[in-house]
Amino acid sequence: MRVREKADINQWFKFFLVGIIETAQNGIATFDNILKLKTVAERKIQTLGSRAANAQKVLDYLYQRPIINAAKVSEVAGISPASSYKLIADLEQFNILHEITGGKRGRLYRFDDYVKLFR
Numbered sequence: 001m002r003v004r005e006k007a008d009i010n011q012w013f014k015f016f017l018v019g020i021i022e023t024a025q026n027g028i029a030t031f032d033n034i035l036k037l038k039t040v041a042e043r044k045i046q047t048l049g050s051r052a053a054n055a056q057k058v059l060d061y062l063y064q065r066p067i068i069n070a071a072k073v074s075e076v077a078g079i080s081p082a083s084s085y086k087l088i089a090d091l092e093q094f095n096i097l098h099e100i101t102g103g104k105r106g107r108l109y110r111f112d113d114y115v116k117l118f119r
Contacts, residue, residue, distance in 0.1 A: 030117055030118065033117050034063075034114070034117060037113055037114060037117070038063075041059055041094070041096055041113075042056070042059070044094040044096065045059060045090075045091075045094065045096075048090055051086075051087060051090065054077035054078075054079055054083075054087055055077075055087060055090065055091065057076050057077045057078075058073055058076055058077055058087065058091065059091075059096065061076045062096075062097075062111040062114065063111075063114065066110055066111040066114050066115050067100070067108055067109070067110050067111075068097070068108070068109050068111075069106070069107065069108050069109065070084045070085055070088060070107065071084075073087060073088055088109060091109075092109070095112075095113070096111060096113070097109040097110070097111060098110055098112045
């Protein structure tokens with residue numbers, strides 16, 4: 001209003017720049033939280049022994065697309081469907097994945113801790 005009524009363009013610039021600063025600070029905080037989450041999740045999956053490499057592939061995929069199903073786990077990790085269900089169970093045990101459909105078939109899993117960072 002002040003810009004319109006009194007031609008105070010400086011006030012508008014201040015308002016605009018405060019918005020830019022707040023957005024940048026929020027982005028930095030989100031990025032820091034992603035890095036912390038990544039460190040914690042990678043520590044957890046390193047305990048899987050021989051399945052850790054496949055779990056890492058799935059985890060890397062989840063940062064791009066945080067919702068996944070068993071078929072995609074098989075594809076991403078290059079493993080059989082049976083092995084993908086075992087890997088999903090491991091990731092659920094670590095609270096990395098959470099089943100979101102509630103069904104017996106066609107289940108979808110979400111990387112909840114990652115998704116929550118953007119709310």
